[in-house]
Amino acid sequence: MWAPNQFMDSLYKKTLKDNNVYTEDWKQNVIVKLRESLGDFGENDISLEPNVIEEKDFEDYSRLRIEITTLDQLKMPVYVLKPKGSNQKKLPAVLAIHGHGYGSKEVVGLLPDGTENEGNPGIHKNFAVELVRKGFIVFAPELIGFGDRKMSEDHPGVSPNDNSCYTLASHLLLYGKTLPGLRIYECSRVIDFIMTMEEIDQGKIGCMGLSGGGLVAAYTSVLDDRVKATVISGYTNTFKGSIMDRRHCLDNYIPGVLQYAEMPELIGLSAPRPLFIESGISDHLFPKNEVEIAIKRITEIYKQFHAENLIDHHFFQGGHEINGEKSYDWLANVLQLAERR
Numbered sequence: 001m002w003a004p005n006q007f008m009d010s011l012y013k014k015t016l017k018d019n020n021v022y023t024e025d026w027k028q029n030v031i032v033k034l035r036e037s038l039g040d041f042g043e044n045d046i047s048l049e050p051n052v053i054e055e056k057d058f059e060d061y062s063r064l065r066i067e068i069t070t071l072d073q074l075k076m077p078v079y080v081l082k083p084k085g086s087n088q089k090k091l092p093a094v095l096a097i098h099g100h101g102y103g104s105k106e107v108v109g110l111l112p113d114g115t116e117n118e119g120n121p122g123i124h125k126n127f128a129v130e131l132v133r134k135g136f137i138v139f140a141p142e143l144i145g146f147g148d149r150k151m152s153e154d155h156p157g158v159s160p161n162d163n164s165c166y167t168l169a170s171h172l173l174l175y176g177k178t179l180p181g182l183r184i185y186e187c188s189r190v191i192d193f194i195m196t197m198e199e200i201d202q203g204k205i206g207c208m209g210l211s212g213g214g215l216v217a218a219y220t221s222v223l224d225d226r227v228k229a230t231v232i233s234g235y236t237n238t239f240k241g242s243i244m245d246r247r248h249c250l251d252n253y254i255p256g257v258l259q260y261a262e263m264p265e266l267i268g269l270s271a272p273r274p275l276f277i278e279s280g281i282s283d284h285l286f287p288k289n290e291v292e293i294a295i296k297r298i299t300e301i302y303k304q305f306h307a308e309n310l311i312d313h314h315f316f317q318g319g320h321e322i323n324g325e326k327s328y329d330w331l332a333n334v335l336q337l338a339e340r341r
Helices: 005-015 024-038 127-132 165-174 179-194 212-223 263-268 288-304 327-334
Strands: 051-057 061-071 074-083 091-097 137-141 200-210 229-233 275-280 311-316
Touching (some): 024 212, 024 263, 061 179, 074 127, 091 127, 091 212, 127 327, 165 179, 200 212, 212 263, 229 327, 263 288, 275 288, 275 327, 288 311
Parallel strands (some): 091 137, 200 229, 229 275, 275 311
Antiparallel strands (some): 051 061, 061 074, 074 137
16 A cells, blocks of 8 residues: 555656657757766776786687776776788677676686686677677776776675675765766777777777677667677667666666656667677577567657668567677678678
8 A cells, every 4th residue: 555656657657758750850869968977987088907817719719918098097898809811901899798796707618717718608609709700809898896807805705796886876976976987988988999900991980799798789879989890799679678677787767867868769869870789589588478568669769860771670489698699790780791611
């Protein structure tokens, strides 16, 4: 009787604006509001100071781990995977953004201790390795709060899959900033680094992320137009049907966002740049029926930008995980990846 469920449902209906007209003015207005909600982390005017930490060669690709400076007193490790045997002078690049787990090691085929993973690749399916074998130069950043970038007090004696999301997200809110905003900012700094590399075709930069990494991939693509094509895996949904339907990590919450957009409209801000959405039919965190609702709305946005041929999707047999059966080739085709030897 005293439960606030009806109040919260009513608040959602009262707050959400029913919009069916999507124009360039609408897009730019929402982008401004999204930037404000995510919080300001300044200009990208700090030197990157790239530094190679480790290198390893494989038969068909090489793997480096570098470190870049993203903000004052804040450094980010990034795995860089480079294919061997390409005929192209310049290659497309892809950001491979991990979700919850033990960090970037999980997407490049490593166990938490840094040894090679010869067993189950988990929900991330070593997708950075799959992409480098498609011919991309792949950049796998370690998102702040995961893996080697947890708060110092969260390292000793905890599971590798534990994270510092709650501490970082809650504290950043006190400063008028957000954890997704910081992660998006840092991924743009990775793109700054990509732009310095002579072997990269700067007009062919893609982005792919799973779950929380899908959030970061989606909104980095929206806010940084150097990203030319995006794959979102295991995230596309509605806030009402996913984030608000269960207890999610605090890194999913953007203050005031429903006052100007639902999740499909935010993702649709990437129009008219190419977008691919993949989702497991049995994904319990981001349910299929809400994915379908989101895709319908995003497609309508793309239609109003005369770009409905640039959005595609794939529902696969599986759960909350990377699939890649169609998305890897889609990304290669969209970024016009030439055949390798």
